[in-house]
Amino acid sequence: MGRKPLIWLYILSDYFSSLLAWYCLYMFRKVVIEGQTLYPTLPFQDSQFFVGLIVVPQIWLLLHYISGTYVDLYRKSRLQELVKTVFVLLIGTLIIFFLLLLDDRVRRYSDYYLTFFVLYACEFCFTFSGRILLLNQTKVYLRKKKAGFNTLLIGSNQNANEIYEEFSALNNEFGYKFLGYIKLNGDTQNKLTTELKELGKLGDLEQVVHKYGIEETIIAIESNEHHQLNDIINQLADKNVYIRIIPDMYDILSGTTKMNSIVGEAFIEIPPSLLTEWQLITKRWFDVVSSVLALIVTSPLLVYVAVKIKLSSKGPIFYTQERLGHYGIPFHILKFRSMYTDAEQHGPRLATDGDPRITPIGKWIRKYRIDELPQFINVIMGEMSIVGPRAERRFFADQIVQKAPYYKHIFKVKPGITSLGMVKYGYASTVDEMVKRLKYDIIYIENMSIVMDFKIIVYTVMTVIYGRGK
Numbered sequence: 001m002g003r004k005p006l007i008w009l010y011i012l013s014d015y016f017s018s019l020l021a022w023y024c025l026y027m028f029r030k031v032v033i034e035g036q037t038l039y040p041t042l043p044f045q046d047s048q049f050f051v052g053l054i055v056v057p058q059i060w061l062l063l064h065y066i067s068g069t070y071v072d073l074y075r076k077s078r079l080q081e082l083v084k085t086v087f088v089l090l091i092g093t094l095i096i097f098f099l100l101l102l103d104d105r106v107r108r109y110s111d112y113y114l115t116f117f118v119l120y121a122c123e124f125c126f127t128f129s130g131r132i133l134l135l136n137q138t139k140v141y142l143r144k145k146k147a148g149f150n151t152l153l154i155g156s157n158q159n160a161n162e163i164y165e166e167f168s169a170l171n172n173e174f175g176y177k178f179l180g181y182i183k184l185n186g187d188t189q190n191k192l193t194t195e196l197k198e199l200g201k202l203g204d205l206e207q208v209v210h211k212y213g214i215e216e217t218i219i220a221i222e223s224n225e226h227h228q229l230n231d232i233i234n235q236l237a238d239k240n241v242y243i244r245i246i247p248d249m250y251d252i253l254s255g256t257t258k259m260n261s262i263v264g265e266a267f268i269e270i271p272p273s274l275l276t277e278w279q280l281i282t283k284r285w286f287d288v289v290s291s292v293l294a295l296i297v298t299s300p301l302l303v304y305v306a307v308k309i310k311l312s313s314k315g316p317i318f319y320t321q322e323r324l325g326h327y328g329i330p331f332h333i334l335k336f337r338s339m340y341t342d343a344e345q346h347g348p349r350l351a352t353d354g355d356p357r358i359t360p361i362g363k364w365i366r367k368y369r370i371d372e373l374p375q376f377i378n379v380i381m382g383e384m385s386i387v388g389p390r391a392e393r394r395f396f397a398d399q400i401v402q403k404a405p406y407y408k409h410i411f412k413v414k415p416g417i418t419s420l421g422m423v424k425y426g427y428a429s430t431v432d433e434m435v436k437r438l439k440y441d442i443i444y445i446e447n448m449s450i451v452m453d454f455k456i457i458v459y460t461v462m463t464v465i466y467g468r469g470k
Helices: 003-033 047-066 078-101 110-143 158-168 191-195 202-212 223-236 249-253 277-297 299-312 360-367 375-380 394-403 405-412 420-424 431-446 450-466
Strands: 149-154 176-182 198-200 216-219 242-245 268-270 318-324 330-336 385-387 416-418
Touching: 003 047, 003 110, 047 078, 047 277, 078 110, 149 158, 149 202, 158 176, 158 191, 176 202, 198 202, 202 223, 216 223, 223 242, 223 405, 277 299, 277 375, 277 385, 277 450, 299 330, 299 360, 318 394, 330 375, 375 416, 385 450, 394 405, 394 431, 405 431, 416 450, 420 431, 420 450
Parallel strands: 149 176, 149 216, 176 198, 216 242, 385 416
Antiparallel strands: 242 268, 318 330
């Protein structure tokens, strides 16, 4: 079964589990707590019961969504899902108890504790039972090779062969579908090179990932090949793939190695996303809500600036330009036009102090960064975030990569309206200055958090208030 249908089954299972748990709680309250007889108890005559049928499932589905539950089921660990279910249900039970149950009339105060416990117990039993059935089914699909992850082995010598033999013997439990390997050195003959296809050389890595739809890469190189590790990671940095690296003893002792299962190899893991699912969802909700509010609050200013731009020089009010976004996918950024329409008739150029291409109104809106406000629309559309590395044009991005190959790491996250680089360094007038600013963007993506985003937003607001832009 496909991944999306399985997720929808997961959602339906949670939905009907919440309905069943609410019905059982209602019957418990009527029969045990209120002392009514079983058969005359008709929940369909109680308005509170119907309110619960509508409200309670929505609360549960929202909580599960925010916690990052509804993601690829084939990557889920049953033990981790058990732990997450326990904690999310505890939070949800508290919310429902205080919203819908605390005002119930009871004979004894202890009845409140019983109500809370029964709601939690019913919700857990029904919810986790449905989930474990679906998760067990995903494991069956993996073992029967009806599903899996397109996997590329990087390396062909002893380490790579041992990894291939180990996972081949595990009956596809981890879902790795080995499509082939990339050879680094030598012409070794072993089980790996005999059974798998050589898909290319190291220089072909990006093309191989794109051509074969690679989702997992396992880097199993020898000690004398470690100098190529940075090159491999940089080539994969802007790709939506999991990177797993076979560690050496130094990596194990330094604590960078993760072992998610007692079966199989321990890896240094580099996921395609730097945030957990619940952090990504929280950041997205924050982006959307903040952007809508920002556009509403600044609407008088937006209208005023639009009129001034239209009156000050010929050309459109807004300026669109192709930039590189998440995973290097191009999108069109939206800004207030701050330059004359023929500003780049001689090719792309970065803005400098006293740039004659900037219009009179453009100098003012750039100083206070008002030209960036329309980008809130890009945020609402999901192309940008409020906080993230600055989106660049491919023309300049290619030049930065030549000087700093690790630049591709910024494509792991969505570009932002503001960033740590903009706060600490500001606008760049040359490619060399872009490379210097890049250091702060790399620091940001390695330390991403909601708290970090909030601090950057505060500093950005101060920059706008004091007009430190250019």
